[in-house]
Amino acid sequence: MTRNSVPLHYQDATTLASLIATGSVSSRDVVEAHLNRVAEVNPKINAVVTLRADQALAAADDADRAVADGAELGPLHGVPFTVKDSLDTAGVPTQRGSKLFAGFTPAADATAVARIRAAGAILIAKTNLPEFSWWTETDNLVTGRTNNPWNLDRTPGGSSGGESAAIASGMSPFGIGSDVAISVRGPAALTGIVALKATHGRIPYTGHFPAVTSAWWHVGPMARTVRDVALGYSLLSGPDGVDGYAVHAKNAEAAIVPAAGRAVRVGWVSDTAFGPVDPEVTATVAAAAARLVDLGCVVERVQVPFLDGDDALSALMTLVSSALGPYLRALVGDRHGELFRTGAAAVAARDPSLTEVLAAQAKREALRSAFAEYFSTYEVLLCPVTPVTARPHGLSEHVVDGVTVSSTHVMAATSPFNLTGLPALSVPYALSSERLPIGVQLVSTWFDETTILRLGALLERKGGLDDHRPPVAARTAS
Known part of the structure; x- marks a missing residue:
C-alpha cells in the first residue's frame, strides 16, 4: 500500500513512475505487486496469456540500480506494462489468438512496444484477443475467453478486450492495444478505463498483425487515467521511417485550432445518429454535455444526418475485408480446421465486388468532407462509445431500447472515426443501473488530440464512476 492507501497495483503509471524515480518505492516492489495481482485475479x-515474471523482476532490479546510481530516467522508468498479443514482442510469443501462430516468437519489437520500452517501462505480459484481432469479443482456441472484471458473465469487448480487462482489474497500469472499428475504445468503455485512437498515422502500425490492413488499423494507448493515456500518446506518436502512413511530424497540429482563451465548442449526439442506443447511455452522454457547460464550454445538441453508423460500418468492413479476406485465405491454406469460429468467418466471407469497394470509398470521402464541415463550426463531437454496456458472452443479437439489432451494432458509434481516420477518446464516466461502466467518446478534427485529451481529463469518472476498481467477482464465470 502507498501513503494514500491505494494499493500499488491500482496506482496509475504516472504516479508509479514518480514513486520509483524518487525512491519512495522500488521498481521490484511495483512489479511484484502486479505479478501478485495477476496470480490473484487472472x-x-x-x-494475461503470456507472463514474463522472471524477466520482469530482473528488469526491475536493473531499474532500481539505475535509480540508485543517479542515471537519467525515462518517463516510465521501472513501470510495468502489457501489450495486446497482435503486436510483436522480441523474444516473447506473439500468438495473435490463432493456432496458426501458436508459439510464434518474433525477433523484433513492434515500433510501439520499442518506444514504451525506451521510456523505461518493463513488459510483464501479453494480453488476450480474438483470432486475428477480428471480432468485438475476446475468445479464441489458443488462449480461451476473457471475462469482464465488472461481471465475469459479461464480455470486456474486443479486439483489445484482454488489454482492457487486465488494466481495469489492476494487473497492469498501462498497455498498448489496437483499433480497426472499435477495438481500443469499446473495450475501454465496457471495463471503465481510458483509450485513445489517435489520428490515423499518428502512431506507427509497424509490427502489428496483419500488415495488409494498415490503411485502417490504429495502435493506441490504454490506461486507467487520461493523463497516462496522454503520456503514452506522447511517447508512441511520430514517424518511424517504416510505416508509410506514419509520415507526419510528431508536433503536427490541426489546420484549425481553437483560439487561445475562447470557449471550446462542443456538439453532442446519441441515438439520433447511432440509434438505437440504450437510454442510460444517452443519459450519460447528456450528463457529460451538461458538465462541459459547467466547465465553460459552449455545448449544444446537434443533428448530424451524415452519421449513419451502420452505413459507415458497412463501408469500413467492405474496405478492410477487401484486403483481409484474400490475405487470410492465402495464409490459412488447408488449415481451416484449426480456426476459431470468428477467424473461420473472416476467411469464408465473400470478397466485395469492385462496385462495392468503389461505393465504400465514395462513402469514406463523403464522410470526411462532412466532418471537415462539422469541425469548421465545432471543435469536438461528444457521443456514445458503445450503444450498450457490457453484454453477456456470445450473443449474436442485442435488444437495445426495445429494438433487436445484430451484435455488430456495438460498432455503430466508433466505426465512422476509423473510416475517416479522426482521433477519438473513450473516457469512463458513469455506472449503469447494473453497476457496469458507461463511457463517453470525444472526437476532434484530424491532428487535434490535445483538445479531446484536455476535455477527457475534466470529464473522467465525474458521472458516478468514482472508483475505477471493479469488483472482480469471486465466483467462477459460467
Missing part, C-alpha cells in the same frame, strides 16, 4: 478473468 484465473477468473483470463486477460
Whole structure:
C-alpha cells in the first residue's frame, strides 16, 4: 500500500513512475505487486496469456540500480506494462489468438512496444484477443475467453478486450492495444478505463498483425487515467521511417485550432445518429454535455444526418475485408480446421465486388468532407462509445431500447472515426443501473488530440464512476 492507501497495483503509471524515480518505492516492489495481482485475479478473468515474471523482476532490479546510481530516467522508468498479443514482442510469443501462430516468437519489437520500452517501462505480459484481432469479443482456441472484471458473465469487448480487462482489474497500469472499428475504445468503455485512437498515422502500425490492413488499423494507448493515456500518446506518436502512413511530424497540429482563451465548442449526439442506443447511455452522454457547460464550454445538441453508423460500418468492413479476406485465405491454406469460429468467418466471407469497394470509398470521402464541415463550426463531437454496456458472452443479437439489432451494432458509434481516420477518446464516466461502466467518446478534427485529451481529463469518472476498481467477482464465470 502507498501513503494514500491505494494499493500499488491500482496506482496509475504516472504516479508509479514518480514513486520509483524518487525512491519512495522500488521498481521490484511495483512489479511484484502486479505479478501478485495477476496470480490473484487472472484465473477468473483470463486477460494475461503470456507472463514474463522472471524477466520482469530482473528488469526491475536493473531499474532500481539505475535509480540508485543517479542515471537519467525515462518517463516510465521501472513501470510495468502489457501489450495486446497482435503486436510483436522480441523474444516473447506473439500468438495473435490463432493456432496458426501458436508459439510464434518474433525477433523484433513492434515500433510501439520499442518506444514504451525506451521510456523505461518493463513488459510483464501479453494480453488476450480474438483470432486475428477480428471480432468485438475476446475468445479464441489458443488462449480461451476473457471475462469482464465488472461481471465475469459479461464480455470486456474486443479486439483489445484482454488489454482492457487486465488494466481495469489492476494487473497492469498501462498497455498498448489496437483499433480497426472499435477495438481500443469499446473495450475501454465496457471495463471503465481510458483509450485513445489517435489520428490515423499518428502512431506507427509497424509490427502489428496483419500488415495488409494498415490503411485502417490504429495502435493506441490504454490506461486507467487520461493523463497516462496522454503520456503514452506522447511517447508512441511520430514517424518511424517504416510505416508509410506514419509520415507526419510528431508536433503536427490541426489546420484549425481553437483560439487561445475562447470557449471550446462542443456538439453532442446519441441515438439520433447511432440509434438505437440504450437510454442510460444517452443519459450519460447528456450528463457529460451538461458538465462541459459547467466547465465553460459552449455545448449544444446537434443533428448530424451524415452519421449513419451502420452505413459507415458497412463501408469500413467492405474496405478492410477487401484486403483481409484474400490475405487470410492465402495464409490459412488447408488449415481451416484449426480456426476459431470468428477467424473461420473472416476467411469464408465473400470478397466485395469492385462496385462495392468503389461505393465504400465514395462513402469514406463523403464522410470526411462532412466532418471537415462539422469541425469548421465545432471543435469536438461528444457521443456514445458503445450503444450498450457490457453484454453477456456470445450473443449474436442485442435488444437495445426495445429494438433487436445484430451484435455488430456495438460498432455503430466508433466505426465512422476509423473510416475517416479522426482521433477519438473513450473516457469512463458513469455506472449503469447494473453497476457496469458507461463511457463517453470525444472526437476532434484530424491532428487535434490535445483538445479531446484536455476535455477527457475534466470529464473522467465525474458521472458516478468514482472508483475505477471493479469488483472482480469471486465466483467462477459460467
